[in-house]
Amino acid sequence: MTSELTRMTAAELAAAIAAGETSAVEVTQAHLDRIGSVDGRVHAFLHVAADAALAAAVAVDHRRKAGEPLGPLAGVPVALKDVFTTTDMPTTCGSRILEGWQPPYDATITDRLRRAGAVILGKANMDEFAMGSSTENSAFGPSRNPWDLSRVPGGSSGGSSAAVTAFEAPLGVGTDTGGSIRQPASVCGIVGVKPTYGGSSRYGVVAFASSLDTPGPLARTVLDAALLHQAMSGHDPMDSTSIDAPVPPVVAAARQADVSGLRVGVVSELGGDGYQAGVLARFGEAVELLESLGAKVTEVSCPHFTYALPAYYLIAPSECSSNLARFDGMRYGLRVGDDGTRSAEEVMALTRAAGFGPEIKRRIMLGTYALSSGYYDAYYGKAQQVRTLIIRDFEAAFEQVDVLISPTTPTTAFPIGERADDPIAMYLADLCTIPSDLAGNAAISVPCGLAPEDGLPVGLQIMAPVLADDRLYRVGAAVEAALNDRRGHPLLDEAKGLADD
């Protein structure tokens, strides 16, 4: 029964707990046991909060017995990326500078998960301050891909994607700034969604690039992702960029799973040279599948998307250099070199040099450069103009089609170490995901099979206009259902990295 519980979807678990067929405590214990048996190899978690999780589960079971109303995720375990503040667990962002830090307040999303009855199992590993595509930038060591433990699980939300893929949790929460939810979902063969920017609160999300950072769900099914999306989203007065509008009807769309008559555009610029053959093969099959399901597929050109990657690597580091100035060793976190002789400025510089990893230092200096007088117009200013042109490309495309599609990433999961000290090679992992971050619209990655050359998962990216997040779920669920039908089982049944369990 224990292993069966970890194989169930979030929707099934919530229903079984509500019906009294199992208890929240049994479900939580089953997942804690699974973490105990596999996380030594996967390293999805930086902190496992067994006592707090069991206490939350006991509370759910009490509410049920007392006949009180249960939240939509009552008793369902969740892996929370370590970038969301939590009053009862450390929040490190994968950085030495915040090692052991326990924040004095909960993020809005932490609070909403608790109110929905979700059981937070612990804090998931990530690239330091969400900068990276592999979790290799975590100061506490990389997570591993459950399909092949020598490969990366993607990043920056790679701990969340690895936990969901390894059946350590049915749901994971991540953040997406340049692809940090969709890319890890893609290379792990699961579902990941970047909601419309402003659709999910950033209050209590340690900031990387404030005009881009977007929290969102990771799950093994499209419906589960929709349930988490619904529970975590919606207007938050504590976030001045939060959209004051209802959450799009994502759960209904995931149940509808129908693409007949839908206009689908294949983005011409996202494919071809530099893409792995097996990725393009599976993507091509997904296009044919959508046509066979009744969608009208055309090719659409978005000419400025080829400049999205360079624009992003000016805008995101610029915002990062400003946001990360707050880590100065004065009020919380690491302090180094305070021996009574050094000035505050000297202590700050020593603290930041000791507390930040190499990628953080690169991006802070790159952003400082791009914002300096004399370079501002040529770099940051120009990148902001390119951002306008990318938004206009999306607007023109969405006049012709309802959704756009592309591969989620140019390659499948790469070996740990391969790109670790080659920043430009690492940045290419986000080639297809960045346009939607710059434009703020919604996008999803759903698995679309395995690349024949390496047997690793390939992701299909679907992009929808701002606040049309429901279309992602409608298309994603249709693709998921058709592929499961054709295959006869879910894709994750073929993951062999933990086969000896």
Added chain:
Amino acid sequence: MPITRDEVAHLAMLSRLALTDAELDHFAGQLDAIVNAVARVQEVAADQIPPTSHALPITNVFRDDVIVPPLSADAALAEAPAAEQGRFRVPRILAED
């Protein structure tokens, strides 16, 4: 124009990062390569194009100024690297002369 080691040392000073000589050498080459790669944005003809700093057209967001209990001094100081008499203790901020 290439990013020199001296320029990286200046950026490190502005960024309050006390980098080692080995780090300065390593980052100089990498930052130069990254800046060359991202300079591609200058190929785009965008003279009359307005910049976008933020994808959503939201300005002047207000909310009611509701009084809620603040963090206690103890909670605010709980994670301080050093505290004294209910305050953050920091290194000197002014030179001695």
